[in-house]
Amino acid sequence: MDRKEFLNVKRIVVKLGTNILRNEHGEVALPRIYSFIEDISSLVKAGKEVILVTSGAVGFGKKKLNITSTDSPALKQACAAIGQGKLMSIYEDGFDTYNIITGQILLTEDDFSQRKKYLTLRATLNRLLELKAVPIINQNDTVTVIESDDTFNDVQVCFQDNDKLSALIASELDADLLIILSDVPGLYKENPKLNPNAEFIKEVTGVTPEILAMGTDASEGGRGGMRTKLEAAKLVTRYGGKVLIANGKIPFVLSEIFNYKEIGTMFIPTVEYLSEKKRWIGYATNIIGKLIVNDGAKEAILKKESSLLPIGVVSILNDFKRGEVVSIRDTNDVEFARGIVNYNSEDCKRIIGNHSKEILNVLGFKNYDAIITRDNITIL
Numbered sequence: 438m439d440r441k442e443f444l445n446v447k448r449i450v451v452k453l454g455t456n457i458l459r460n461e462h463g464e465v466a467l468p469r470i471y472s473f474i475e476d477i478s479s480l481v482k483a484g485k486e487v488i489l490v491t492s493g494a495v496g497f498g499k500k501k502l503n504i505t506s507t508d509s510p511a512l513k514q515a516c517a518a519i520g521q522g523k524l525m526s527i528y529e530d531g532f533d534t535y536n537i538i539t540g541q542i543l544l545t546e547d548d549f550s551q552r553k554k555y556l557t558l559r560a561t562l563n564r565l566l567e568l569k570a571v572p573i574i575n576q577n578d579t580v581t582v583i584e585s586d587d588t589f590n591d592v593q594v595c596f597q598d599n600d601k602l603s604a605l606i607a608s609e610l611d612a613d614l615l616i617i618l619s620d621v622p623g624l625y626k627e628n629p630k631l632n633p634n635a636e637f638i639k640e641v642t643g644v645t646p647e648i649l650a651m652g653t654d655a656s657e658g659g660r661g662g663m664r665t666k667l668e669a670a671k672l673v674t675r676y677g678g679k680v681l682i683a684n685g686k687i688p689f690v691l692s693e694i695f696n697y698k699e700i701g702t703m704f705i706p707t708v709e710y711l712s713e714k715k716r717w718i719g720y721a722t723n724i725i726g727k728l729i730v731n732d733g734a735k736e737a738i739l740k741k742e743s744s745l746l747p748i749g750v751v752s753i754l755n756d757f758k759r760g761e762v763v764s765i766r767d768t769n770d771v772e773f774a775r776g777i778v779n780y781n782s783e784d785c786k787r788i789i790g791n792h793s794k795e796i797l798n799v800l801g802f803k804n805y806d807a808i809i810t811r812d813n814i815t816i817l
Contacts, residue, residue, distance in 0.1 A: 446613035452603035454619035457685035476691035478535035494520040517578035543577035604669035618685030623702030644671035680704035719815030726757030744807035776809035
């Protein structure tokens with residue numbers, strides 16, 4: 438795709454990784470951060486809507502406390518509390534120089550997983566953009582309980598890093614473009630740290646399993662990695678958005694990008710379009726309940742976009758309530774879809790393996806013929 442066509446966008450989410458907000462000594466890279474602020478301010482004054490998703494709070498807190506590692510969730514949360522204030526003071530002072538208003542939003546997994554909160558967040562962010570403000574978003578590491586509570590061991594959380602958070606924000610706001618800036622130039626066919634001659638990929642259409650396999654783990658100091666960035670790209674391109682992964686250490690990289698320089702890897706939207714609700718079902722919820730289905734049910738869902746009937750379910754794992762989103766898995770325990778259940782886990786256990794016409798006799802009531810109706814299923 439031509440760069441001018443790719444960058445013909447209105448609403449942009451910019452994600453800044455921890456390692457580009459610090460210099461080689463682990464100190465705040467003020468000149469680089471101010472270059473981001475200047476570039477974003479220019480985009481806003483040019484009529485663009487920009488949402489900033491930023492890492493850095495934990496790293497800034499560690500530096501201020503003069504520690505090199507966080508050996509417990511509580512210490513990491515303390516670092517986040519100390520570093521977040523420093524982080525926001527830099528952004529507020531910088532954007533104020535250009536007369537740009539900012540608004541801080543700290544988010545946890547539940548802010549997406551609970552649909553009412555999700556819709557409220559969506560409305561708030563849209564209102565901030567209408568007011569010509571730049572929302573500045575970070576994961577609320579100070580209060581999240583995912584890493585410190587053993588009851589969450591079986592939970593598939595909707596995000597654990599700012600790469601996925603930025604994709605969820607882009608999805609929620611129907612952003613045209615997500616720009617992920619880190620300390621890597623983009624996607625390579627192999628890990629360039631292991632193979633200096635690895636081939637660089639300029640453009641990707643469709644984040645396939647083969648593309649995902651090119652992902653690597655996080656670099657030191659960061660939480661994500663190329664794998665999480667590719668997963669973010671998969672979500673955004675599925676609803677029709679574009680993604681650019683680029684090196685944030687390039688001087689004034691955002692200006693360079695919007696001057697159509699050949700920087701980073703472009704991810705082109707797929708022809709598939711996921712509705713807002715299907716995006717929420719598939720990617721923005723915490724998952725604990727699991728339904729194991731037989732091959733016939735899997736084929737019906739994948740090929741015919743059918744509802745999930747009780748006769749197609751083999752077993753139920755974990756407890757869930759009616760109206761919650763659950764994982765749909767095959768007999769090899771491979772997740773291939775998610776959906777909103779019409780019955781709680783106890784009722785599901787009683788009706789699985791039965792025909793729909795038998796639900797009333799088994800339960801004494803009947804909500805639906807299906808455990809999950811096709812309109813409430815998202816194929817992954």
